Amino acid sequence: MLEPKKKYGELAPSERILLGAGPSGVDPRVLRVMSTPLLGHLDPEFIEIMDDTGDLLRYVFQTENTMTLPMSGTGSAGMDTVLSNLLEPGDKAIVAFCGVFGERMIDIAQRTGAEVKVVSGDWGRIIEAEQIEAAFKEMPDAKLLAFVHAETSTGIMQPVDDIVRIAHEHGALVAMDCVTSLGGAPVWLDKWGIDAAYSGTQKCISCPPGLSPISMNARAQKALNSRKTAVPSWYLDLTMIERYWGKERFYHHTAPISMAYALREALRIIAEEGLEARWARHEKNAQAFTAGCKAMGLEPFAQEGYRLPSLITLKVPANVDDAAARKHLLQKFNIEISGGLGPVKGQIWRVGLMGSNSTSKNVFLALTALASALNAQGFKASASAALEAATAVYDA
Ligand SMILES: *Cc1c(COP(=O)(O)O)cnc(C)c1O
DSSP, X not given: OOOOSSOOOOOOOOOOEEOSSSOOOOOHHHHHHHTSOOOOTTOHHHHHHHHHHHHHHHHHHTOOOSEEEEEESOHHHHHHHHHHHHOOTTOEEEEEESSHHHHHHHHHHHHTTOEEEEEEOOTTSOOOHHHHHHHHHHOTTOSEEEEESEXXXXXXXXXXXXXXXXXXXXXXXXXXXXXXXXXXXXXXXHHHTOSEEEOOSSSTTOSOSSEEEEEEOHHHHHHHHTOSSOOSOSTTOHHHHHHHHSTTOXXXXXXXXXXXXXXXXXXXXXXXHOHHHHHHHHHHHHHHHHHHHHHTTOOBOSOTTOBOSSEEEEEOOTTOOHHHHHHHHHHHHOEEOEEOOGGGTTTEEEXXXXXXXXXXXXXXXXXXXXXXXXXXXXOOOOHHHHHHHHHHHHHO
């Protein structure tokens, strides 16, 4: 028989400070509930947990949508769920693309068999409303407009109002990726008129990766219920999952029990803090961090006026090696930050100040560590100037 290749030691992961593009740090309260006893997925106590989670998700999404629930799987499962449930062969869709996650939406939308029109923008800039308008001129019968609210690969926060208005004027549904904004920046599903949205647990919600909160309004549900073909993925089929999360409690697949505990606790923490206080905290810490970076000679990458408060992108200075700097941060400071993806690989850093990690303590620590990493490569960065600039933001 095959034997284990060696004696495997007990897990002892390092206590990293996760300041990258996700996962972010998790409150000990969330880890604690994950080690509590399992319940059955149809246990009355678990059903109460599901109901609490739905209510708390409606608060965080700012929506009254009945269909608001966490899909099993990471953020990409939510993306797949929304697009695969709303699109089918013969449909037309417009997808905005100016980063990795818009690109992933295009891939998924195309896999549904829908005809996809891509609206492209520069990486690090927003998509202009005129571009969306022009796309609808060319594809007036598009069923859906899909866009990323918080593009984690570039640090851009896409303005919403105009593009939603344009889509609705053309009778299209609007699907929004809010994986890196939900719980860290204003997201108003109902006020904005978003028809379908998805997020992930491991960014600003500060929960481990594993669930993907989604929400759909009545219009989107109507489109779902008027499909001509079955949703191609059995696992992600909302018409069936709704029967488990809704009144019927009809078994579909076993809910990831411990993850559901974790999400409920993470959402409870958000409710205790209050959404507006949480958004303000993210904004303040992003401003302080950005001021500190500028003071030590680093330049922001994302377009001014549209920068995400939960993920700050910086240009890697000339003659500084991206990977070596990130290695310095990890080895000397236990800090993870992320590098660039795709066309900006090696050219930008992505620093996440998400959820419970968005603190002044982490801002000062990250600035100090970044200055150290830069100086190690001969780039003269003044940590004291950076800390002073950040302090000035907090004192203002
Ligand atoms: C992280 C992320 C995703 C994908 O989430 P996974 O949890 O990695 O599957 C999708 N969209 C955006 C904007 C993200 O930041």
